[in-house]
Amino acid sequence: VDFRVLIVDDNRSFLDAARVLLEREGVSVVGVCSTSAEALRKAEELRPDVALVDIMLAGESGFELARNLVEQVSDGGPTVILVSTHAEADFGDLIAESPAIGFLPKSELSADAIRLILDGRSG
Amino acid sequence: VAGGLTRRMVAASALLAVIVGAAFVVLLLAIADLRRSERQANHSQEILTVSNELERLVLDLETGQRGFVLTGEERFLQPWHTARKSFPRLARALLALVAGDPPDTRLAMRIAKGETSYIRDYSVPLVKAARRGDAFARSVSTAAEGKRRVDAMRADFDRLLLAERRDSATSQSHADTAARRSKIAATGGLAGSIVLIALYAGYLTRVIVRPVRRTAVMADRLAGGDLGARMPESSPAEIGALERSFNVMANSLEKDRDELARLAEQQAALRRVATLVARAASPDELFAAVTEEVGQLASVEFTRLCRYGFDGTVTIVAGWSRSGDYVAAPVRQLLGGKNVSTFVFETGRPARMDSYADGSGPVAAAALEAGFRSAVGTPIVVEGRLWGVMIAASNVEQPLPPDTEARLADFTDLVATAIANAESRADLAASRARIVGAADETRRQIERDLHDGAQQRLVSLALELRAAQRAVPRELGELKAELSRVSEGLASALDGLREIARGIHPAILAEGGLGPALKTLARRSVIPVVLDVQAEARLPERVEVAAYFVVSETLTNAAKHAHASVVHVDVEAVDHVLRLSIRDDGAGGADPARGSGLVGLKDRVEALGGTISVQSAFGAGTSVDVELPLDD
Numbered sequence: 001v002d003f004r005v006l007i008v009d010d011n012r013s014f015l016d017a018a019r020v021l022l023e024r025e026g027v028s029v030v031g032v033c034s035t036s037a038e039a040l041r042k043a044e045e046l047r048p049d050v051a052l053v054d055i056m057l058a059g060e061s062g063f064e065l066a067r068n069l070v071e072q073v074s075d076g077g078p079t080v081i082l083v084s085t086h087a088e089a090d091f092g093d094l095i096a097e098s099p100a101i102g103f104l105p106k107s108e109l110s111a112d113a114i115r116l117i118l119d120g121r122s123g
Numbered sequence: 124v125a126g127g128l129t130r131r132m133v134a135a136s137a138l139l140a141v142i143v144g145a146a147f148v149v150l151l152l153a154i155a156d157l158r159r160s161e162r163q164a165n166h167s168q169e170i171l172t173v174s175n176e177l178e179r180l181v182l183d184l185e186t187g188q189r190g191f192v193l194t195g196e197e198r199f200l201q202p203w204h205t206a207r208k209s210f211p212r213l214a215r216a217l218l219a220l221v222a223g224d225p226p227d228t229r230l231a232m233r234i235a236k237g238e239t240s241y242i243r244d245y246s247v248p249l250v251k252a253a254r255r256g257d258a259f260a261r262s263v264s265t266a267a268e269g270k271r272r273v274d275a276m277r278a279d280f281d282r283l284l285l286a287e288r289r290d291s292a293t294s295q296s297h298a299d300t301a302a303r304r305s306k307i308a309a310t311g312g313l314a315g316s317i318v319l320i321a322l323y324a325g326y327l328t329r330v331i332v333r334p335v336r337r338t339a340v341m342a343d344r345l346a347g348g349d350l351g352a353r354m355p356e357s358s359p360a361e362i363g364a365l366e367r368s369f370n371v372m373a374n375s376l377e378k379d380r381d382e383l384a385r386l387a388e389q390q391a392a393l394r395r396v397a398t399l400v401a402r403a404a405s406p407d408e409l410f411a412a413v414t415e416e417v418g419q420l421a422s423v424e425f426t427r428l429c430r431y432g433f434d435g436t437v438t439i440v441a442g443w444s445r446s447g448d449y450v451a452a453p454v455r456q457l458l459g460g461k462n463v464s465t466f467v468f469e470t471g472r473p474a475r476m477d478s479y480a481d482g483s484g485p486v487a488a489a490a491l492e493a494g495f496r497s498a499v500g501t502p503i504v505v506e507g508r509l510w511g512v513m514i515a516a517s518n519v520e521q522p523l524p525p526d527t528e529a530r531l532a533d534f535t536d537l538v539a540t541a542i543a544n545a546e547s548r549a550d551l552a553a554s555r556a557r558i559v560g561a562a563d564e565t566r567r568q569i570e571r572d573l574h575d576g577a578q579q580r581l582v583s584l585a586l587e588l589r590a591a592q593r594a595v596p597r598e599l600g601e602l603k604a605e606l607s608r609v610s611e612g613l614a615s616a617l618d619g620l621r622e623i624a625r626g627i628h629p630a631i632l633a634e635g636g637l638g639p640a641l642k643t644l645a646r647r648s649v650i651p652v653v654l655d656v657q658a659e660a661r662l663p664e665r666v667e668v669a670a671y672f673v674v675s676e677t678l679t680n681a682a683k684h685a686h687a688s689v690v691h692v693d694v695e696a697v698d699h700v701l702r703l704s705i706r707d708d709g710a711g712g713a714d715p716a717r718g719s720g721l722v723g724l725k726d727r728v729e730a731l732g733g734t735i736s737v738q739s740a741f742g743a744g745t746s747v748d749v750e751l752p753l754d755d
Contacts, residue, residue, distance in 0.1 A: 011579045017586035024593045056574065061634065085578045086630050087621060092643040094635045106582040107617045110589065 003118070006048035006078060007032045008039040008065065010058040018052070018109055025111035034058075036065045043073045050114060051078040053100070055091065063098045070099040081117055083109065128330070128360045135323050142319060146312020153305025160298030166220065167291040170227070171284060173217045174234070178280045180206040180213065181238060185273055188246050192253045192260050200250065207242060214238065227286055234279045241272045334362045338369055350377040392416040393533055400541040403548065409541050410441030411451075417515060417534050418443045421527055424518040425449075425495060428503075428538070429464055430511040437464045437486060437512070444494075460484020463500035467512045473528040475499040478520050496520040501531035505539045505546070513538065555730035556665075563628075563668050570628035578620055585613045629671060636660050637667045641692065644675055649682045650707070651689050658696035666701055666751050669727050670694065673735075676720045677705045677747050685709025685745055699753045706746040713739035724749075 005027055009015050015032040022029050030046045033039050036057065043051060051069055055062035066080040080100040088095060088103045095103045102117035187203025190196070214235040221227035245268065253260040337354065344352040353373060354366040396416055399409045410428050418426040428441040438455045458465045460483035466474035477497045479487060490498065498516035502509055513535045517523055592606045624630070632640045638656045645652035661667075674692055681687045687709030695702045713721065721737060724747075728735040733751040 011575070011583070013583040014579060014586070017583040017590065021586045021590040021593070024590050055634065056630065063634075085574055085582050085617075085621065086625075089646060090621075090625060090629070090631055090643060092631060092635065092639045092646065094631070094639050107585045107614055109586060 003049040003114075004028045004030045004046070005114070006030055006039065006042055006046060006051045008034070008036075008051060008057070008062075009054040009083070010034045011054075014054075014106065018106075021109065022111055022114075027111045027114070036060050036068065039065055040068060040072060043069055043078055048078045050118070051080050052083050052104070052109075052114075053080055054106075055082050055084040055086070063094060063100075066098050066100045079118065081114060128362070131326075131360075135319075135326075139316060139319050139323070142315045143312060146308050146315075149308030149312075150305045153301040153308070156301030157298050160294040160301070163294035164291055164298075167287045167294075170217070170220045170287050173213055173220060174280055174283050174287075177210075177213050177217060177234065177238065178277070180210055181241070181273060181276055184242065184246050185269065188249055188253075188269075191250060195253065195256075203246070203250070207246075210238060210242065227283065230279060230283045230286065234276060234283065237272070237276045237279060241276065245269055245272055330359060331362060334358045334366065338365060341369060341373075345373055345376065350380055389420055389530070389533070392420050393537070396534060396537050400537055400544065403544065404541075406542065406545055407441070409538070411443070413513075413534050413538055414441045414443035417513065417531060418445060421515050421523070421530050423515045423523065423527075425493065425498075425514075425516040427514040427516070428511065429514065431458075431468055431509060435459075437468070440511070454489070456485045456489060458484070458486065460487055462487035462490060463498045463514055464512055467500045467502050468509065471502055471504070471509050473499065473501045473532070475523065475528070477522040480520070490516070494518045497523055499523050499527045499531065501528055501535045503535045503539050503542070505542045510539065510542060552730070552732060555726065556732075559669075559727050559730040560665060563665070566628045567633075570624050570630065573620065573624045573627070574630070578617065578624065581613060581617050581620065585610060585617065588613065632667055632671055633664075637662055637670055637694070640667070640671050641674055641694065644671070644678060645692070648678045648690070650678070650687055652678065653689060653691045654694075655692070656694040658694055658701065662696065662701060663753060665731060666753060669731055669733070669751055670701060670703055670749075672727060673703055673724050673747070673749050674705060676724055677745075680713065680720060681707040681709060681745070684713065685711070687744065696753060701751040701753055703749040703751075704746065706744060708744045710741070711739045711743045711745055712741040713737060713745045 005022060007015055007018050007022075007029060009018070009032070012034075015034075019029045019032055030048050031042045033042055034057075039051070039053070042048075051066075053062045053066050053069070057065065062082055062084075066082060069077045069080055071077075080098075082095055082098065082100045082103045083106050084091070084103070085106050087105060091103075102120065104113055104117070183202040183206040187200050187206070190199030191203070217231045218228070218235065221231045249260055249265065249269070259265060341352045341354055350373060354369050356363060356366045356370065358366055396409070396413055399412055404412075414426040414428050418424075424445045426443045427439050429437045430440050431437050432455070435458050436455050437458055438453050440453060442449045442451065456464075458468055461476070462479075462482050462484050463474050463476055464486045465484060466476075475498065476482060479491050479495050479497065482491065495516040496518055497520055498514055500512045500514045503511040503513060513531050515523065515527055515531060588606060588610050592603060592610065595603045595606065629640055629643070631643055637658065638660065641654055641656060645654045662670075678690060678692075681690050685707050687707035690705065690707045693702075693704040725735050728749055728751065731751055733749060735747065735749045737745065737747050739745040
């Protein structure tokens with residue numbers, strides 16, 4: 001187990017499916033949650049390495065949560081990767097301007113894809 | 124007309140006729156006298172001639188007989204014979220001439236008798252005696268007898284002549300008197316006529332010619348447009364009547380002209396207001412114009428345009444005062460009491476108050492404070508419902524003219540039309556906005572439903588499928604490959620679904636606003652886009668949506684039809700207006716009437732109260748300019 005993941009999404013079935021898939025691929029999913037407040041609390045409490053944040057949370061903005069995770073969680077917080085059912089191009093510069101290190105379409109979520117993004121940042 | 128000109132003329136003419144007639148009568152009498160005197164003179168002359176003839180006969184007799192007596196020669200008797208033969212004729216002539224004048228007749232008879240006797244009793248016997256040679260013929264006594272007889276006859280002739288001369292002189296003096304008298308009469312008649320005619324001419328000049336000339340001058344001034352020209356009504360009789368008639372005519376002309384001018388002024392005012400109505404000017408502009416036009420036209424101090432509320436109140440929405448001190452302020456007052464606004468509200472008909480002294484209620488109090496003393500109000504009825512009231516008021520306590528209601532009504536009809544139009548337009552615009560808004564809302568809802576429902580579910584399924592793939596044992600390679608194909612199909616289906624969702628409503632608009640949304644459009648466009656956005660991060664959602672679809676549709680058109688090589692998109696929010704300018708360098712020739720895309724954009728833009736203009740000359744590219752109001 002090389003990294004620990006927190007998944008933030010307002011869709012229950014996605015959370016379940018993602019957790020099952022990632023764990024089956026050897027990723028440690030330390031928690032899942034559906035709201036920003038919950039996400040911030042769990043990030044502080046569970047200290048995940050990576051937070052997968054849905055851009056379109058119900059009534060809330062994933063970009064804002066990404067900013068808050070980086071700025072408010074002690075010791076720098078988790079590395080944020082944004083996810084969405086939409087394509088990256090649909091959000092234009094918003095992703096590049098956010099503190100997230102990358103974007104993953106939900107349908108392409110996998111441990112390898114996450115690793116690729118993490119490697120891209122460190123490399 | 125007392126002492127009419129005709130009577131004066133007749134009297135003056137009669138006087139002239141009397142004077143001239145009298146002069147002629149005197150003249151005629153004098154001429155008759157002259158004629159009589161002349162006849163008398165001729166008569167006397169004839170008597171003198173005949174008596175002279177007779178006297179000469181006597182001489183002839185006497186001379187002839189004496190010659191014969193002395194010589195005895197018969198030739199001396201020649202005149203004697205002639206005289207004897209002529210005598211009876213001349214004696215008869217003389218008697219005839221003096222007939223009718225007894226003294227002269229007596230004298231003539233004596234002369235005739237004497238001469239007859241002289242011839243018969245003296246001369247003839249003497250000649251006979253001489254022829255016989257009788258001494259008697261030469262005797263002295265005979266000669267003396269002859270001389271006595273001749274002297275007696277001569278004396279008679281002298282008397283007759285004297286009498287005739289006297290008669291002649293008398294008639295001559297009569298004739299002279301008559302001539303003198305006629306001269307005096309003619310001179311007097313002529314002088315009197317001249318004086319009278321001069322007086323008459325002077326009088327005519329004064330009472331007829333001068334006033335008529337003055338009237339002609341005034342008529343010229345009148346014809347020249349100076350309708351203030353008037354005559355002094357000082358002349359007598361018919362001329363006086365003429366002057367009065369002239370003044371009556373001038374008064375009526377002036378009145379008609381003033382009436383015409385007033386009508387023309389009213390028509391012009393109505394036309395100005397009607398033009399504003401037709402131009403769909405804003406209610407504020409129209410109300411201000413109407414209150415001023417009515418104030419000027421009705422010559423009142425104040426006008427007010429008020430709207431009735433649903434809560435028993437009335438609100439002044441526009442006003443005007445002659446002094447210019449009206450300050451626009453939507454003052455709301457409670458109806459009730461005695462005042463024009465309340466009367467009109469209660470009856471739905473025009474109302475007037477000739478004095479605000481007996482007014483009551485909040486409206487009357489405010490009106491009194493503003494300076495109203497009497498007022499007229501006319502209802503404004505918009506499509507059958509009482510909308511408000513138009514009030515004209517005076518600052519003096521006397522009734523406004525009776526036609527004030529009618530004048531107001533002309534304008535309130537126009538105001539009602541304008542309000543109905545404005546309400547229709549507002550209703551139409553609101554309904555368009557609602558339709559477009561509802562359509563947008565529906566699209567967003569569909570997009571969200573897709574996202575939250577089918578898309579999410581498919582994404583989860585895809586992940587679950589991949590998880591299942593991981594669990595498949597290595598030896599079941601066939602199954603693994605099959606699952607992998609399903610997974611790919613699922614991913615492709617998700618891509619298609621994403622594409623559809625994006626077309627229905629761009630998620631980024633809600634997430635990032637117009638700027639980022641346009642950036643993604645530009646990035647996805649097949650033609651290079653030069654984008655310049657000068658606007659705040661977030662604008663009203665309906666404006667963002669409209670602007671996004673305008674750019675999206677225009678870029679699609681540019682790619683599909685224009686074959687452009689570059690598109691410039693400029694977005695700028697200034698002064699509560701968002702301006703979009705999209706220009707390509709393509710073929711041009713886009714027809715807004717043909718392409719349903721442009722028509723849809725027009726509907727969308729105008730529903731927000733915006734404007735869109737498309738310039739697309741062939742070969743000159745296409746440019747679309749849109750303005751969207753940012754305020755509600």
